[in-house]
Amino acid sequence: MDPTWVFIGVFFILAPLLAAAPILIGHYLGPHKPNPIKNDVYECGLKTVGDAWVRFKVQYYLFALVFLIFDVELVFLYPWAVAYDMLPTFAVLEGLLFIIMLLAALIYAWKREALDWYD
């Protein structure tokens, strides 16, 4: 196994532990005097109305979809960039075509007003 990735694996276990340690220390050092008013939702001082776990506005999904398309397709460009020296001109043009298609998708989403924010 590649030792770099073993190191990163160790790091993946240690980093959350290091972040959790101060929280746990603080949890046990601090006082514990819970009461219903203190543990209530902190909003305006008035009694809170309803639950906060509501449905998302559909607009967020539109942004998420456009993002997903872009991000997944962009990841394909990384190998293309890494192997750039070995590529013939044809493959370079193909990569450019790919980017132009992305641009076209962006313009399409733009014209369909998927990227506009409505209140």
Next chain:
Amino acid sequence: MAFLQDPTVIVEWLRQLFLGWGLSPSLASLLLYVLGALALATGPLLWVIFLIWFERKAVARIQDRLGPNRVGPYGLLQPFADVLKLLTKEDIIPAKADKFLYWLAPILSLAGVLLLWPAVPLGKGIGGNVNVAVLYLVAVGTLSTFAILLAGWSANNKYALLGAFRTVAQMISYEVPIVLALLVPVLLARSMNLQDIVAAQDVWFVVAAPLAALIFFVASIAEVGRTPFDLLEAESEIIAGFHIEYSGMKFAMFFAGEFLHAFTTGVLGAVLFFGGWRGPGAESYPILGLLYLWIKAFLLYFVIVWIRGTFPRIRIDHLLNFSWKFLTPLALVALMVTAVLDKMLAPLGAWPRALALLVANGVIWLATQRWLRGVEKRLQPPMVAQPGEYPVAHYTPPEPQAAEGD
């Protein structure tokens, strides 16, 4: 001093020590990894304490205040006093919260930033040497976004939820320009390994790709959620946003995570575009390289603080437009031009190639400005007063009043 020329002697010395204790070689390596990971994670965590002091002092100076100056010389011990205070605060868990996610969010917030560090090359032969480092950064960099979303959702508070909603829209929007801007140094260096990217920078990539550097920098500030992109915790609108229900050390972890993320952005900017650890003498003395990297990262961090102290907050629709309708198309065009020119100019040396790319970037920038001016003209009616009309759109002239004494 063999240590100054090759810091790996420490590792070898420790390995011999562990082997001398009778540990098996694989166990000795594992122990070394654990020690290395501890050192690499603790360093940034301690550095945050200084960063908090520095940022408070710098922002105070920008706002014509003194900043912390009571605890210790120049207030240097102020962050320690703050940590002690936060440690002894009550850890309030709201009754309605989703307990597991509520605990997980602050841990993930800091751990997500710390996890960026194993990929960063700290000097020649020290620090990260990951073969797909750039992809790793993109993948792990999203973890802290995830933490903010979890925090906002788990607290069961409407302000926190609004902050989380905004985070989702903002972070995913600015992820795209970052990924695109990261492609440019990868293309120029022909490698995703940050160590190779640093090694390829005989001419700093900021010369060859100033637009990509700018896009990366701006989008990273948005990704960290700093002013002017701090909609997720806009105090005047949603009190504290996603961390409104957090107290004590949990709040401190969000705080530390944000500061460290800002500095890590500086480090990544320095590695990708400003030559990383390269500098006079850094080849033979790797420790010197670490110093150079730190100075470059700190200067970039200072610019982030400077921006924070200077700019007002952006409205959410402007924020999203700025990413989708300006940064993303610009980054796509910059990427295409870089790709074509780089293939055409491959036989040239490093400097002519970099200068040609610089000129190309300048041309793109000028074209963008012309385009923007055209958009501005279309969006705004001409500000020329017609006869009998006032030039200001919403201005109603006052009723003519009779002069006194008539």
